[in-house]
Amino acid sequence: MIRLSEAHAKLHLREYVREDDINIAIRIMLESFIDTQKFSVMKNMKHTFSKYLAYKKDNNELLLFILKQLAKDQIVYSRSRHGGDIQNVEISVEELEDKARQINIHNLQPFYESELFLANRFVHDKRNKNILLTM
Numbered sequence: 632m633i634r635l636s637e638a639h640a641k642l643h644l645r646e647y648v649r650e651d652d653i654n655i656a657i658r659i660m661l662e663s664f665i666d667t668q669k670f671s672v673m674k675n676m677k678h679t680f681s682k683y684l685a686y687k688k689d690n691n692e693l694l695l696f697i698l699k700q701l702a703k704d705q706i707v708y709s710r711s712r713h714g715g716d717i718q719n720v721e722i723s724v725e726e727l728e729d730k731a732r733q734i735n736i737h738n739l740q741p742f743y744e745s746e747l748f749l750a751n752r753f754v755h756d757k758r759n760k761n762i763l764l765t766m
Contacts, residue, residue, distance in 0.1 A: 632656050658683055681735060690731075694742045695751060697730050698722065702764050720764040724755070727762065 635656035640648045661683055665676045677684060701722045709717050724739075731739055742748055743755040754763045 632660060635659055654683075677735070681737075684735075690734075690736050691742050691745050691747045693734065694727075694731060694736065694739065695747055698727055698748075698753065698762065699751070701726060701730070716766075718766055720766065722762045722764070724760045724762060 632653075633656075636648045636652040639652040639655050640646075643652075645652075661680050665673055665680070665684075668676060702720050705720050705722060706717055709720070728739060731737070748755070752765050754765070756763055
């Protein structure tokens with residue numbers, strides 16, 4: 632554990648170990664241990680330790696890919712049904728959250744506030760529980 636923490640600190644060109652280096656080392660050890668278990672035990676352990684396994688993972692790229700797929704599906708559906716050009720696409724927040732839960736991502740708020748989300752012309756409408764994409 633100490634060596635992993637030190638290695639992570641060295642990767643970031645630091646001569647000392649910080650708390651996040653230790654947390655990353657814990658995550659690596661847990662992932663390695665959990666991956667060696669039987670499927671049923673693995674599933675239970677992943678759920679139990681999900682807080683530690685998700686530490687410092689950047690899921691924004693993955694969530695953006697899923698969101699773009701949902702938008703693409705919505706565009707294809709709208710074009711086949713209504714024809715012509717589409718100005719705006721609405722994606723249900725619930726639909727994105729369901730897809731995210733399937734890959735063990737439970738908190739999407741950091742994604743909604745990320746530069747990546749905004750740079751791709753998405754807007755989170757909390758009141759209507761939709762995500763809007765302006766074409």
